[in-house]
Structures are given as C-alpha cells and as structure tokens.
Amino acid sequence: MNAEPILFIAFGALALIGAVAVIGFKNPVYSAIALIVTFFAQAGLFILLGAHFVAAVQVIVYAGAIMVLFLFVIMLLNLGSVDVDRPKAGIAKGAAVILGIVFALEGVYIAVNASKGTAVARVKRESAVGGGSISAMQLKELNKIQATYQLTRDEIDTEYVPKVAAADKTVEDLTADEARTLIQTLQGEMGKTERIGTVLFSKFLLPFEVTSLILLAALIGVIALVKREEPKEVS
Amino acid sequence: MTVPVINWHMLMPELVIVLTFVIVMVFDLFKSIRKSILAWVTIIGSAIALWASVEMLHAGVNGSQFNGMLAVDRFSMFFKIIFLVSTILVSLISINYLDRGDKRQGEYYVLILLATLGMMLMASGNELIVVFLGLELMSLSLYVLAGYFRSVQVSSEAGMKYLLLGAFASGFFLYGIALIYGGAGTTSIPEIASVLEDGEKSPLMLAGMFLLIVGFGFKVALVPFHQWAPDVYEGAPTTIAAFISAGPKAAGFAAFLRIFTSALESLQPEWIVVIVILAALTMTVGNVIATAQSNIKRMLAYSSVAHAGYVLVALAAANKDGISSAMLYLLVYCVMNIGAFAAVILATTEDGENLKISDYAGLGFRKPLLALFLSIMLVSLAGFPPTAGFVGKFYVFRSAVDAGHIWLVVIAAINTAISAFYYLRVVVVMYMQEPDEELEYHAYPGLLVFTLLLATIGVVLIGVLPSYFLGPAQISTQFF
C-alpha cells in the first residue's frame, strides 16, 4: 500500500499548523519554535518527494542555522520575556484575513489548474506512451538524463538496465514500458547527493558561484552594520 | 552536460569588478592607506570594466557562457555601461560625502561593487534563477547601504523598510519563478520562449508571469509596489539614494525587458494590458504626489517613480524601437538623476544637508554654479530640449505612438506637464525667492563639482548627439 497520501496529509497538516502557530503565538520564542516545526514537516515532505539531499539541507540550514540565529536575536533584544507584540485592531486583522483568504483561493485555483496546458501535462502525456519498443522520445529523454548526470551509456547498461529488464539487454533493446520504468528509476534518484552535486557543479556552476558572492555580501554587510568603531557621521 | 568551458574574455567586466573588490578588501586591511584610496580603486576598477564593456559592445559580442546561463551580448553590455557609469558617478560623489574619519568605507565600496555585480548578472542572466540570484545580490547589498548610517535613526529605518518590503517582494518573485518552472518545464529564457510558442495559456504561466511583474515592479518602483521608494530615498545616505535610483532601476528594467520581450514574447497580449495600466498609474501617482512634496529627496523619489512609468511606456510598445528607447531613457535617467542628487549633496552646509525645497531660496545668486547645475538637471528631468531628458522622452513617446498606444502617450504627455510644475518650482525658488535665513555654505568640494560637470556634459551631449547613443541601443536589440 502506498503510504504517500497518509504521510502527505500528516506532514502537510503539521506544516500548516506550525505556520498558523507562527502567526498565532504572541511570544516570539514560541513563534520561532513553531516555525522550526514547520520546517521539519517540510523536510518530511521533501523526503516524500524524493529530495533527500534537500531535506537534509532543510534541517541543517533552516532548522539548524537560521532559526538559531532568530532565537539568538530574540534573546539578545530580550523580546522573549515581554509581550511587545500586541495584536492589531480587529478591523485591520479581519481585513488582512479576508485578503489572505482571497489570495489563498487564487493560489489554490492555480494549483488545481496546474496541469492545464503546462509542461507538467506534457511530461505526463509523453510518459504515457506504451507498447512496442523504446520510442525516440524516450531515447532523447535518456540521453538528456545521461548528459545531466554525466553518466556513460555503459554505466546505464550495466547498472540500471538490469534493474528493469533482463540483464543482457542494452538500452536500445528495451521495450517502451521497460524504458519508462528505467527513466522513472533514474529520475527517482535525482534527489541523491551525488546527482545533485553533479548538476550543481556542471550546469549550475555559475549560480553556485554567485551564492558565494551573496554570502560574502551578507558577511560584509553585517560587518558594516555592527563594526565596533563608531564613526562621526556626516548628517 | 559537462563542466562548462569558460571563455574568460567574455566575462571581462564581471571579472574586473570581482578583482576590484578583492583589492578594496585587501587595501582596507592596511590602516596606513587613506580611505579615499578605496574609492579611487573602485572608480578605476569600474572604469576599466566600463572600457571593457564599451569595447565588447563595439566588437558586437554575441554568445553565452556557463552552459547558456549567462548571455554575453550587446544588450547586456549596454546595460553594463549604464551600471558602471552610475557606479563611477556615485563613488565620485561618495568621496566628499562620507566623513573622512569613517572607518567603514571599505565595506561601503565593496558593497557598492557587489551590488554592481548583481546588476550585471541581472542584465546578463539568461536563466531565471541567475536573474533571481543577481537581484538578491544587488538587493542585499543595497539593504545594508540604505541603513549604512546606523547612528542616524532614519537611515536604519530606511534599511529596515527596504529589507522587509524587498524580501516580501522577492518571495512573490520566487513563487513566480516556481510557477513558470511548472508551466514551461524550464527556467532558461530561450527555452521558455520556444516552449511557449506552441503552448496554450495555462493559469500557472499567467500567474507566474504576473508575479515576475510584481518582483520587477517592486525593484523599479511601479505603483502600487512603489511605496518603499520615497521612504528609502529620504532615509538612506544621499549617495545611496542616487545609486538606488539609477543602477538598480536600470538593472530591474534590463531583466524585465529581456524576460518579457524574449521569453514571454508569445504572451505579449496578456502582459501588455497590465503593463499599460501600471504605466499610466505609475506616471500619474508618482507625478501627482511629487507636486505635494516639500523635501527635495522625497520629491526626487516620487519623480523617479514617475520616470519608471515613462520607461514602462516604452516597454508597452513592445517592439525593438520601444526596447532601444527604454535603454536610452535609462542611460539618460541614470546620468541626470545622479547629477540631481549630487547637486543636493553640494548644497550641504555646516548644519547638515538642506533637504527642504525652501532651503534652496536665493541659491541662484548665492551659489550660482550649484544653482546652474541643479537647474540643468531639473530641466532635463522635466524633459526640455536640448537636454538629454527631452530626447529620452521623445523616443519613448515616439515608439509608443508607433505601437498604437496613443492614449498612453497622451497620459504621459499630461504627466510631463505636471512634472514640469514641480521641477521648475525648485528652479523658481532658487532664482526668484529670497531666503528666510542665511545659510553658511561650504566651499565647493572639487570632486562634486567635477562629477556634476561630468553629468552636465553627459546630459548635454546626449541631448545634442542622441544618435550616437541610440545607435548602439538599437543594434543591441537585434537579437530579440
């Protein structure tokens, strides 16, 4: 039995409850802890989606580093003990909630129509091909995967083809159904650290380098904001 | 997909900027080096990068780097020129503006350079995620720079407002990218274009497209996403206000133009409606509120909102003429607006900056040079010939008329008239009113005068020889 729907509902509900709790708690410390719960629940959802590496990073970076920073600042400013955040006036709150509901409706509408004429729908159409031998489309897809993950055809033939068909077959000999399973297997592995790493350092090398600059900017920015020496200002 | 082969020549401007900020950081370590040296390193580095960009524009580069992530073409080079010009001008005015004893100048210039690098990535980005990262690199640096005078209450406030609103807007921007990713199956701009050619219009795509407008609209300050601008301009250091109004605005438009006229070209009938509405709203609201301002920095902020509306008029034209006139307009706007802010800095007295428009009374006789500079910039902002502002507006309106947006141009023309009212009011105050109190003015700082002279030459030169600047912009749009 497929456990995904149950787990989805469990993690999804937990994430939502945590999110609502973030804006519901008066004490910032509690809000922060509720946010951590949401982040953990999301990590669970990532695992459900096969994104193992991302899930791990989610826990380490978000729940670990970022939230600790939040908590640290809340403690530093001593906001945890006093209730500085009085609730807003009822009307403003109500208006905000109404806006939120409208916005949520629009969001859900978009989600419900996610497969209307989109790439997602196209992928579904293409993978629905059945019967006969491996199609040109599937070969193209395999070639793309091969290039993306920097695999060789030999590796696929020896490592992955046996998982879906007789051991002596090569990619060209597969039937369409077998090929589909092969592609799904390969795609299912994309969350692995090795695969992500390969993509990160080949196709996305530039953005990766840019993130280093962003972190540098953050570092220097924080130094500029908190550096000890208090200079005489112009204005 | 292999590890990309990098042609370092094509990355010249970016590499020079990276090298420059490394040098600035190293120099900053030595206590014996005067802080103004850092500014000069920044200026020289930017000038070399500018030279490289101009050369590459001339040579007609057209390629891509990093597996197609980065488009190295004339379009991006033209915008890099705009960014580098604004970086140089802002660094020049910063030397006199920052206090000599300010120990944090290293960080200041490094952040300016990082912001410039972010803008360059936005202009070159051929992949939505690169645009997003460039935008974040730029924005993060600017948040800090806006709050740079941490001992000044309003500066911190400006930083915080910019940060909260900016982060909020990038949330939408990111969600928009996600939706487009789902709708098109890719985030590469050329691939989106080819996917969309035969695709039907999905809600996912339309919503994603609009959320991109929100993200860019925030960065270039379109109504109703503009409200951060006046507060941030007023609170931020004046040099940074000048910077935010010039480079980042151009960067926002660079990515805006590339994505909407290239990737989302086939959705043009869908987005053009919203662009037209936003353009009309932005011009009108910006100009109308500007008339009611008494603080010159706020007035310039609202005027900058209005000018974003004019550029949007060119985008609404959605053809090559429109794109090239938008590019020319941004170049013009960058020069004249930094000039106007530089003149505001020049009006500093012992009591600090004089930001009330009434403080400018009688300046025409007391500080004739300053009044002259400021008048030239304001006249250009108002769009009178033979200044650059006129030719900029002229080409923008022309392209919109050609594209059939007569009503939009009528609204733009009415707005130009309204804007003349508040720009010229300052000129009138300077030349025809007596000051309430005598202000003790400093002697002119040479570098500010020099910068203003550069800006004036730029404004007049573009006004008199527009074709030398429009030509490259027109060639740059060939690839679309």
Add this chain to the structure above:
Amino acid sequence: MSINLIVLLLISPLIGFLINGLFGKWLRNAEKLSGGIACFAVLISLICSVIVFTHVKDGVELNQRLYDWIAFESFGFSKAELGSAESPTPIFEWITGNFAFNIGFHVDSLTAVMLLIITGIGFLIHVYSIGYMHGDAGYTRYFAYLNLFVFAMLILVLADNYLMMFVGWEGVGLCSYLLIGFWYEKKSATDAGKKAFIVNRIGDFGFLLGMFTLFAAFGTLDFIPIFEQAEFFERAESTGSNLVFGGNTQFGASTLAVATLLLFVGAVGKSAQIPLYVWLPDAMEGPTPVSALIHAATMVTAGVYMVARSSVLFEIAGTGDVVAWIGVLTAVFAAIMALAANDIKRVLAYSTVSQLGYMFVGVGIGAYASGIFHLMTHAFFKGLMFLTAGSVMHALSNELDMRKMGGLRSKLPITHVTFLVGALAISGFPLLSGFWSKDEILHSAWEKGHPIIYVIGLVTAFLTAFYMFRLIFGTFYGKSRVDANVHPHESPPVMWVPLAILAIPSALIGLALLSWKGHDSAFHHFIGGAFVHHGEKAAHHADNVLLFMAISSIVGIAGIALAWVKYRDWTPLDQPRSAIHKLAAEKFYVDEIYNAVIVQPIKNASQFVLWRGVDVSIIDGIVNGVAFVVRTVGGSLRRFQTGVVQSYIVSMVIGIIIFLAYYLFIR
C-alpha cells in the same frame, strides 16, 4: 573648406563661454585673463572667418549636415508605414518622409559676410570691453555672456535649416536680455530687459508659426530642399496643377505668402521695426559695448539676414513689398524721433531702427546685395559710434544727456575724430561708406518702380544727416556745459585703438561697391552667388548713376549744413518749442499709446471682465484649479504613505490580488 574649420569657428566662443562661465569665480581675481580668454576665443573665430571668406571668394560653398539630431529614418519607419492610403505619392526626392531635425551648416557668400561682421566687429568690441568694463563686479559674467552671444549668433548665420536658425535666434535673444539687464540692481535695466523679452516673444511667435507653415507645406525645414521645392512650384504653377509636397498640404502661393509674412513678423520683432521697435531704445540700459555689438551691429540685423536668406520664398510669394514699406515707414518714423532725443545713446538707437528700415527696403525690393551691403557698412559705422558714445560716457562719468556736454572736441580728440568719421559715413557724405550703400538702396528703389519709397528714403537721409550732426555739434562743439565736478579725459588705448581700427573700414569699405559702366562691383560679384538661385535680376543700373549720387550727396550735405546753422552753438531749452518737436521728443507717445490701447485695456478688461467674471470662475478654475487639484490630490495621496511598512504591504497585496484575479478569472 572643411567642416572642421566651421566647427572650430563655431565652438571657439562656446569654449570661451564655458571657461568664463564655469571658472569665473577663480578667474575673477585675474581680470585680464578672463577678458583675454574671451577675446582670444573670438579672435580664433575671426581667423576662421577670414579663411572661410577666402574659400567662398574662390567659389567654394558648403552645405553639409553635421549630424541628425532627431532622425526619424533611423527609427525605422518609412513614409509608407505612416501615410494613409489617400496620401498621394510624393513627387520630390527630398520628400521620402524620412525627415530629420539636423545640425548642418550652409556657408555661402552671404554667410561669409555675416561671419566677418560678427567676428570682426565682435572681436574689436571684446577688446574695447576690457577697458570699458574694467573693475565691474560682473566682469567675468559679462564676458561669458558676450562669448555666448557670439556663439548663438554664429549658429544663427551658419544654420542650414530654420529650426537651427531658430535656436540661434532664441539664443541671441536670451543673451540680449541677459545683457540688457546686466546691471540687475538697476530697476530700469531689468524693466528694459523685460520689455525686450515680451516684445520679442510676439515676434518669435510669428517666426514659430512661420516655421510650422513651412513644415506643413514642405515637410522639411532645411533651406535647400524648401527653396528648390518652392522654385519647382513656381515653374509648375503655370500649368495650373495642384502640387502636393512633402508636408501633404495642398500647396498654393497663399501658403507661401502666409509663411513668409509670419517669418517677417519674427524679423520685425528682432530687428525692431514698426510696430515692435519699442524695445530697442530702452535696450540702451545695457553696457554700451553691448549696445554696439548686439543692438547695432549684429543681432538686430538678424531679421534682415533672415529675409535675405529666404529671398527665394519672398520673391515667389510676392511679399517683398510689405517688407519694403514697413522698412521705409520705420526709417522715417525713427528718424523723426531721433531729432528730439537728447540722450546720445537713444539718438543712436533710433538711428539704428531707422537704418534697419533702410536694409528692409533693400531686401524688400529685391536689391539684396544693397541691403546686405548696408547691413555691413552700418555694422561698422554704428558699432563705431556706439563705442565712441561709450568713450564719451567713460569720460563724463556715465553722463548721457548731450545737454550737459558740448565742447568736448579738445578734451577727447580721438573720440571726436572717430565719431565724426562715423557720423559722416551714416549721413551719406560722398565717398564714405554710408553714402554708397544708402545711395544704392535708394537708386534700386527708384529703378524697381517704387518712387514713393525713394522719396521717403531721401527725406530720411536728410533727417539722418541732420540729427547726426545735431549730435556732433551738441556734444563736441560749442561751449562746454559739462558739470564742473567732472573732468573729461581721453579713454585708455585699449578702448581707443579699436575705435581707430573701426574708423578705417567705416570710412572706406564703401569703395567695395564701386562699379563702373555696367560692371558688377566687387561686392555684387561676391555676394551675387548667394542669390543666384533666383533673385537679383542684374542690378547694375548704369543709367543716371551720377545723377542719383549727386542728389544723395546734396541731401546729405544739406542736412549737415542745416545742423551747422541750428546747433553750431547750441543752448538747449528745457521745454520743446514746437508741438511737433514735443511730439517727437515724447517718442510720438507710442509707448503711451501702446499702454493706453493695448496694455491698459487688457488690464482693465482683465480687472473688470476677466478677473471678476471669467478669471475667478473659469480661468482660475482651469489653471489654478488644475494646479490646486493636482496638489490637493497629491496631498491626500500622501496620506497613504503612512510610514508604516504594513500599510505598504497591504497596498501591494491588494494590487497583486486584483491583477491575479484578472488573469485567473476574467481572462
């Protein structure tokens, strides 16, 4: 002749202006340097002008587009895309719909003459100013303006299209107002500046409308295409076909007449003709060298230049007569007023108005060479006389009233001699320059069938000689009426040397017009090229040359003689004796009439009708109301800018929700 030469010629005063204008503060302590820079800048232009002149003399002309300012063709749309279906196919190659506002130069003999006048006299006046303005607080400002003026004037004459000409036109106007109001702490000076500004606006408005008309008719503002199209039209007119030119207007002779008359309104304003002359006498509030340069030698002649430049249009439209009549009436009218003026600069100002009238007679009747020649001679001798007047003022501590002068001959010998040369020249004393040019115009008027104009012109010539020598005798001869506290002294060399230099051409330049027995004079030969397109139908009038010369000479000498009789030993009266004298002394009450007929009714009407009735409810409701509404709306929109981040976020979210709903549900 390379275009670089022209650019250098043009740009040099601009650089001078920039240096003096921008770095004046630092130059102020080094007065000599500032004046020297300005003079040097004009000197370079002068040298270039001379080179240009020699080239043009060898028959080289230049019509070159420097670059397109706002070019529509580069913008990628063609006539075909723009034009509607019913627009007929254009017949002319010029008219491809790709028009451009361009910066270009047109250099022919007319231009060359104007260049020489502007830079030559301009240079001398710059030098003179070094002495005249010595010690003035606005020294560098003055030279900056003066250089800017030269630059604008050069643009005006070098332009190859009406738009660029208009830019120069406005530029010289601007400098003129700035210099009239140069001593802005003097109320009369700023008032005079204002008056010049307002009166000139009327003229400029006419010029603008004229340009629009031309553009509508021809689809371009460039001289050559317009002139060629107009000539083409004239040739085709006989066939009776309706021609359609670039501007897609049904083109007729009346169009051209309207256009030329509107242009002439501009000329009337700038060149101070009836009825817009009133600003020029008041303009004497400016520094005297300015009066010499701008209000005698160069700027005020711009109108004449423009009419001469557009000669083809005026000829085809047949509007030259209007020009000539306005000119001759102005000439005599101004001369009468000059009779009664006591302020020496005012006398010279009225004299300038009067002489400008002569020039318009010349270009109006089609004697372009004569008109331009008079422009040239007048530039020399009137510039000279203004400078000598300045020298007198300098000697008498800024005294201008000739009732308080007299007997200055011995105190100011050089000034006296040079002034005398100028006065003889303008009076038409035989063989001096004014004699030639004036006689030529009058003779042409007779020959071309305008006897009345000839007679009025002759009367004016008599009056001219009379008032000029009234001025001479009143100032330099007779008993001294100078205030006892004032000790007249001759000016320094930096002032009198330019006077002496100017005196030579003032006397002798007329010889260039010397012609004999049917041969063109040197000047005709030279300048004829500029009007070869159309114009001057061989103006060598061999008949009765000597007779006309004799009449002119007699009239001039008679005027001098009468002045000798009346003013040799002048005792001024406090009150004008005769009614006509009083009328003239009060400038025919023109200012008062304008005040009563135009200004006051407008004021009254606005006070009682417009202000109470229309203004408060309608005009206010529109003009001030719009401004008020805009500001009020702006003020109330400001309230949305509460300063609280969340209110900004609310408006963002509302915007996002509305537009998203549009995309998701409405589309």
Add this chain to the structure above:
Amino acid sequence: MSLEWYLALSALLFTVGVIGVLIRRNAIIIFMCIELMLNAANLAFVAISRELGDPSGQVFVFFVMTVAAAEVAIGLAIIVSVFKHRETVNVDEVDSLKG
C-alpha cells in the same frame, strides 16, 4: 499524490506567510513569515521538479536557502540597529519617514 496537492499546500503555506506579514507587528516575526513564504516556494519547486523528472528544481531550493540565510543575517543585523535607536521592533512605531 499528484502535483496539485503539493501546489495547493504550498499556496496555503505561502498565504499563511502573507497573512502573518500583514497582521504581525513584530519585525522579527514578520521576517519569519517571509521565510515561510520562501519555504512555500521551495515546496513548489521540489514538487514540480519531481513531476518533471528534472533536478533543476531541487538545485534551486539549495540556492534559495543560501539566499534566505544571507537575508536573515542582514535582516536581523538591521533590525538590531533599529532596536538600538528605538528600543522597539514594532513596525508601526518605526514610521518617522512618511508622506
């Protein structure tokens, strides 16, 4: 579970973040809500990535996390410097720039 479910969840999480930004006045909590919005976008990325069989979406999440970390560092530093002036992090009390 199909993509629609994940996207709907992501939209709801995003909306909760937006509502939080609208109704909370504590700048730090507003900032947390913005993090919530970014996370919702991440969820959408990963879900779409799986549906497309394309690893880019997951890589984007990695980048977004980096950006978020940088943003938080700078944001908290700025909030601290505002706190130094006003002894408060309530955004409706930080309103001296207006009009």
